[in-house]
Amino acid sequence: MHDFINNILHNTPRTAKRLFSLIYDAIGIVLSLYLALALRLETTQLEIEITTEEVATIFVTIFITLTCFIKMGLYRAILRYMAGHAVTTIATGVALSTIILTTSSFYFQSFIPRSVPLIYGFVAFIILGAPRLIIRGLVHKQIQRYKPAVIIYGAGQSGYQLAHSLFSGAEYRPIAFIDDNPKKQGSIVHGLRVYPRTHLEQLIRARKVVKVLLALGETSRSTRHQVLLELEDCSAQVQSMPSMQDISSGKAKVSELQDIKIEDLLGRIPVTPDYQLLSSCIKHKVVMVTGAGGSIGSELCRQIIKQKPAKLILLELNEFALYSIEKELKLSIENSDIETELVPLLGSVQRQRRLEIIMKSQQVETVYHAAAYKHVPLVEANIVEGVRNNVFGTSRCARAAIITKVKNFVLVSTDKAVRPTNIMGASKRMAELTLQAMAQEEHSTIFSMVRFGNVLGSSGSVVPLFRDQIKKGGPVTVTHPDIIRYFMTIPEAAQLVIQAGSLAKGGDVFVLDMGQPVKIADLAERMIKLSGLEVKNKDEPFGDIEIKYTGLRPGEKLFEELLIGENVSGTVHPSIMTADEEFVDWPTMQKMLSPLDESCREYLYDDIFQALLNAPINFRPENSHYVTDTHEADTTYLKLVK
Structure with a gap:
């Protein structure tokens, strides 16, 4: 029966279906009037002279x-999508039909008792509306079944909202709700x-069931994190x-399901920004972002706008x-x-x-x-370009700022600059020292x-890498157990950079x-489990997906640090601290930069390496890797066997 009705609805031309509906409704109106009279007179043998x-x-x-049904669009509605609107339309049309019947019978002085129009209205609603709703229910059930x-x-x-959207769509069939509120259960x-x-x-x-879909609205991140912990297995x-914000702004539809956001998975609760600090160096000012198209630079631009x-x-x-990034920012400006x-300017910070x-x-x-x-392996393989961009790009940009009397210059640095074990970290620490020297x-x-x-989510982050590996069936690669x-979200990091400046x-x-x-291995395991898969x-x-340990990469640490010494103090912002670290003056810095610059121009790799080793940045590169024990006040290095 389901398949028969489904074939008729799909294979019959739209015009034919509309004509059939018109004919059915015309007959239904006559039948409703007949039944109303029969109910009123309590007999099916109506002895009424038809005048x-x-x-x-x-x-x-x-x-x-x-005519009313046509004007209200009843025949334009697609039957399998009819719902509350169709019921309202039929009810309104029948009510109008009842008024018309009462008025016309009075006008033409026809034999219709006073109570008949009221009975007619109830009967017509059933005869005209019930078949439509029954057929819709059968078609809906047939669609949902697959x-x-x-x-x-x-x-x-x-x-x-999500259930309503899924029922109307063609992808998934919701079969139940889960809720922690006992009053709703x-x-x-x-x-x-x-x-x-x-x-x-x-x-x-x-x-x-193939998926569990979170519809938690604007609940706190800590609550979402707790729910995800419970759903891990x-x-x-x-x-x-x-999010409701993306739905209301038109960025996403209710039914556009997303993978679990990693910030929810980690449970990190971002600190509310200080809006006075956010606007202090930006509002009504001329601001410049170098590396504006990168993951951090582009987010800085979004927050600055x-x-x-x-x-x-x-x-x-x-x-x-x-x-x-220019296209994106233009759209943001137009919509606000x-x-x-x-x-937008193309150019290198080295010029x-x-x-x-x-x-x-x-x-x-x-x-x-x-x-x-900032990619450690790439900079290890491209030492000259890494040092040129990170060290001399910073120094030349800073020198240009001094010459042109720029008021504020903020360098985005990295934890890998602390006791660096790779070229990227060493070059960023040299950039820090350069700015500290210039500041004097x-x-x-x-x-x-x-x-x-x-x-x-930044370029090179493990999170998108893990997601891609899981989609491909694994293995998920982690360097060391x-x-x-x-971890921090890109928007939060960008906001804190601006506030710190x-x-x-x-x-x-x-x-x-x-x-x-x-722990990166734990993160990988949780991402696999929340994908509905088992760790092999x-x-x-x-199990479904194996976590494969590939070994630490050259220069990679087990633990990253943010502080070189112990002299750290708080600021007016709870998430921003200031470190009191040793630095050198500009003449001393110049003596280090000049031979390094010459070595880069001549592509003298050994000299570049030696210059970084001689610099006061505590650079400890070796073919073997080093581990930083962050639990000790005086940091020690433990050499790992290759």
């Missing part, structure tokens, strides 16, 4: 009722029963509906990256009341004269220097540097509170 008046009444009622089953976690407003929401979390695994097995994949600078200079070496002027011309002509007041090569000179530019660890890292007095080294460290190991030889 011209009765015919006129019936004809006018049919004609005007069908869709994979999912469970919605959260029976609030967000869960209701046992109730029915959108036709689905609400169960406690203890029933989840039983429902997954019994109903062959769930045998179905866990995904989430988009919100503070309404007079002008934002985007300096980027990569043409496509510059095009992409921001009047910031965007100036000081170019930088001077830009800063002078644009009258730049604040510079955020995010242009850097007589000029008006305030230099500062902000040091932090890994950011979630004990390696740990600090506003606190600068000159030569400051700011360190961001990165929260609790995360000795205990689970028939």
Whole structure:
């Protein structure tokens, strides 16, 4: 029966279906009037003489009722999508039809008792509406039968919206709600029963559920983190509906399911920014971001735009990256009341004269220097370019800022600059020393540097790498079972960089509170489990995805640090600290930079390496790797056997 109805609905032309509906409704109106009279007179043998008046009444009622249905769009509605709107339309049309019947019978003086129109209205609603709703129910059931089953976690407003969207779509079939609120458990929401979390695994097995969809609305990150902890051993994949902010802004639809956000998985709660610090060096000023198309640089631009600078200079070496961020920022400006002027410029931070011309002509007041090569293995394999960009790109950009009287210059640094074991970290520490030395000179530019660890989702981050490896069926590669890292979201990192720059007095080294460290192997395991898969190991030889340990890469540490010494103090911001570290003066720094610059020009790799070893940056490179024991006040290095 289901298949028969389904074939008719799909294979019959739309015009034919509309004509059939019109004919059915015309007959239904006559039948409704007959049944109303039969109920009123309590007999099916109606001995009524059909006169011209009765015919006129019936004809006018049919004609005007069908006209109302046409005007209200009843025949344009697709039957399998009909729901509350169709019921309302039919009810309204029948009510109008009842009024028309009453009016026409009075006008034509036909034989219709006073109570008949009221009975007619109830009967017509059943005859005209019931078949439509029954057929829709059969078609809906047929469509739902072939869709994979999912469970919605959260029976609030967000869960209701998600269920409604999924019922209308063609991808998934919601079969139940899970909610931790005892008051909701046992109730029915959108036709689905609400169960406690203890029933989840039983429902997954019994109903062959493929996904558990989070619909937690605007709940706190700590709550979301707790829910994810409870769902780690769930045998179905866990995904989430988009945030209400993305849905309301049009960036996403309710049914566009997303992988679990890693910040929810880690449970890190971002600190609310100090908006006065955010705007201090930006609002109504001319701001320049170097490396504007990179992961950190582009997020800095997004956060800067919100503070309404007079002008934002985007300096980027990569043409496509510059095009992409400019296009995005233009759209943001158009969709808001921001009047910031965007100036996209291609160029290298190693060309000081170019930088001077830009800063002078644009009258730049604040510079955020995010242009850097930061991928450890790539910089290890490209020593000259890494040192040129990270060390001399920074020094020439800073010198241009001094010459053009830029007020604030903020360097985006890294935790790998602390006791570096690789070229990337050594080059960033040299960049820090350069700024500290320049800060001691007589000029008006305030230099500062902000040091932090890994950011979630940045280019080269383990999170997108793990997601890609899981989608391909594994293995998921981790360098060492004990390696740990600090993580922060890109927006939070960018906001803290901006706020730290506003606190600068000159030569400051700011360190961001990165929260609790995360064991990378545990992160990989949790991502696998939340994908509805099992980790393949000795205990689970028939698991889905293996975690493969590849060994520490050259220069890679097990533990990253943010502080060189112990002299650290707080600031007015709870997540920003300032470190009191040793530095050198500019003449001494110049004596180190000159031979390093010459070695880079001549591609003398051994000399570059030796210059970094001789610099006061505690650079400890060897073919063997080094481990930093961060639990000891005096940091020690433990050599690992290759």
